[in-house]
Amino acid sequence: MLEVQIYKKLAEFDLDVSFQVHDNISGLMGASGSGKSMTLKCIAGIETPDQGRIVLNDRVLFDSEKKINVPIQKRNVGYMFQSYALFPNMDVYENISVGLRARKVNDVDIVVRKVMKQFQISELASRYPKQLSGGQRQRVALARLMAYEPDVLLLDEPFSALDEDLKEDLLRELKSELQISKPVVFVSHNEEEVSELCDFKYKIKLGEIV
Amino acid sequence: MSAQGSNLDLTPIWISLKTASITIVITFILGLLAAWWIYSRKSEALKMVFDGIFTLPMVLPPTVAGFFLLMIFGVNQPIGKFFMSAFGIRIAFSFSATVIAAVVISFPLMYRNARGAFDQVDTDLVYAARTLGMSEWNIFLKVLIPNALPGIISGGVLAFARGLGEFGATAMLAGNIIGKTRTLPVAVYSEVMSGDMESAAFYVWVIIGICFTAVILLNLYQLYVRKKRSF
Numbered sequence: 001m002l003e004v005q006i007y008k009k010l011a012e013f014d015l016d017v018s019f020q021v022h023d024n025i026s027g028l029m030g031a032s033g034s035g036k037s038m039t040l041k042c043i044a045g046i047e048t049p050d051q052g053r054i055v056l057n058d059r060v061l062f063d064s065e066k067k068i069n070v071p072i073q074k075r076n077v078g079y080m081f082q083s084y085a086l087f088p089n090m091d092v093y094e095n096i097s098v099g100l101r102a103r104k105v106n107d108v109d110i111v112v113r114k115v116m117k118q119f120q121i122s123e124l125a126s127r128y129p130k131q132l133s134g135g136q137r138q139r140v141a142l143a144r145l146m147a148y149e150p151d152v153l154l155l156d157e158p159f160s161a162l163d164e165d166l167k168e169d170l171l172r173e174l175k176s177e178l179q180i181s182k183p184v185v186f187v188s189h190n191e192e193e194v195s196e197l198c199d200f201k202y203k204i205k206l207g208e209i210v
Numbered sequence: 211m212s213a214q215g216s217n218l219d220l221t222p223i224w225i226s227l228k229t230a231s232i233t234i235v236i237t238f239i240l241g242l243l244a245a246w247w248i249y250s251r252k253s254e255a256l257k258m259v260f261d262g263i264f265t266l267p268m269v270l271p272p273t274v275a276g277f278f279l280l281m282i283f284g285v286n287q288p289i290g291k292f293f294m295s296a297f298g299i300r301i302a303f304s305f306s307a308t309v310i311a312a313v314v315i316s317f318p319l320m321y322r323n324a325r326g327a328f329d330q331v332d333t334d335l336v337y338a339a340r341t342l343g344m345s346e347w348n349i350f351l352k353v354l355i356p357n358a359l360p361g362i363i364s365g366g367v368l369a370f371a372r373g374l375g376e377f378g379a380t381a382m383l384a385g386n387i388i389g390k391t392r393t394l395p396v397a398v399y400s401e402v403m404s405g406d407m408e409s410a411a412f413y414v415w416v417i418i419g420i421c422f423t424a425v426i427l428l429n430l431y432q433l434y435v436r437k438k439r440s441f
Contacts, residue, residue: 046337072340085338089356098352099342148343 002152002183006042007051015039015049015207021152021183025175027198028187035207036187037082040154043185044079045072056151056183073102078150082157084141086129092116093125096144103148111147119143119177134162135170142177153184159193171196218409221389222397223416225308226374229393233312233373238366240313241320246350248321249328261325268318275314276382283310283383307384308391316373323365327358360435367428371421 005018015035019026028036041047043054045061048069054062056077061070086095093112100108116122119139129137138158145153158174159167175197178184188194194201203210244264251257267275283290283301293299301307331354339349355362377395384391386400394413401410 041337044337044341046340072337073343073345075341077341079338079341081334081338083332083334085332085334087335087339087353087357089353099339099344102342102344102348144342 001057002043002185003053003055004039004043005052006039006049006054008038008042008047008049010035010038010207013207017204017207017209018052019202019209021185021200023181023183024199025178025184025186025197027194027201028185028204029191029194029201030189030204032189034204036204037156039204040079040156040185040187043152044077044154045070045075046079059151076148076151078145078148078153080138080141080145080153080155080158082160084129084137084158084161086137086140086144088129091126091128092121092132092140095129095140096147099144099148105148115143115147119146135166138162138170138174142174146177150182152182153178153180155184155186157188158186159188159190167193218412219388219397222392222394222413225305225390225392226394226417227420229305229308229312230370230374232309233316234366234370236309236313237316237320237369237373241317241365241369242324242355242362244317244321245324245328246354248325249354250346264321265318267314268322272315272376272378272380273382276311276379279307279311279314279379279383283307302383303385303387303391305384305390308380308393311379311383312373312376315376315379316369319372320365320369323368324358324362327361327365328354330361331357360432363431364428367424371424374420375417 001023002021004020006015008015012033013035015038017035017039028039030036038047042049042052043061049062049064051064052062053060053064056075059070060066060068061075062068087098090098093116096115097108097112100111105111113122116125119142121136121139121143124132124136124140129140132140138161141158159171162170171193178197186194186198248257248260248264251260280302281287283293285291285294285300285302290301293301299306301310335353335357336349339353344352375395376393377399380391380393381396381399384393386392386396392400394417398410398413398417401407401413
């Protein structure tokens, strides 16, 4: 379970949200610039809230009062970026293995091959991100973070970089891949995507949940 | 030291190539690390101050940089004295002085190009690398450098050419000792001063040849990168 309580002063408004995500897919919906991406970045540790508390499965990731701020590397969150952030200088295999090596996972090769098989990207192993379609990139990005079994999945507008006609299939695919009994936070400005994918939804407006 | 047939002194070519080669290795590493250090700072004020310090040798007259180097490494200055008494090494007016002068003067070119190249790398890549668990050093080596490579390489080539052409600070700190600290640019100056334009012209063409080759190689590399990226 993920418990989030964040206060952060931003240039345009104050971000002030608190919500809980059980082991389901929760949507965080709002217009662009409403603070939803910032919320995800705070959970991941990319940004630091001014005040608040973030707890993941009884593990305190951030607590402004107790001065706890676990570094990003140690939070074990899976973050899917809007642009997927695949490393352009590495092929698919390296993109997935580089994080596992950094985490000193045993049998990196076996884990990578297993996860590539699971996400049906085995034949793309030696391709570079530039040589992949949008849908393939999304699958590689998901495989890359699922490989190290994160405790929470944070998806930041994962469909905004895709063509409309691809979206529906991928949405269904993603939904089946996300049946993982872990908290998943899905951020989007698109109501349809959120209703299709999510068990719960929060609407966020100018930094507050409405 | 005259240009009369076989009397032409070739040692400046050797000294310059040796200086420039050692210099570019040191400058390349220092410039990259400095750029990375600045890139990783959060405080804008701190960035601005240190960026100013790192860039100073590029905008100051080289003689001014040379003056400060003499104040540091001169035989009667604290650091110069320390090297003398501890290791028996005299820095000023030795070969190492040509390297120190060239490193200081060429460093800003490397630093600025590398920093500019790091700033161009998509920050999401760095964030992604962190969420994947990669250490900052690992990110520097495997994400930042490879994705900033064209800018880093061009900084390196420019710094190499600048180090090869260094005159002012070299003359101040290393002097003009034939066979020891007389580099190509210093040799050009000396020959002109002694009225031997023929020898000066020879050294001039050698410098032009080396620098032009370096820049052409850089352009070829960048052409290759552009082609590779556009599939």
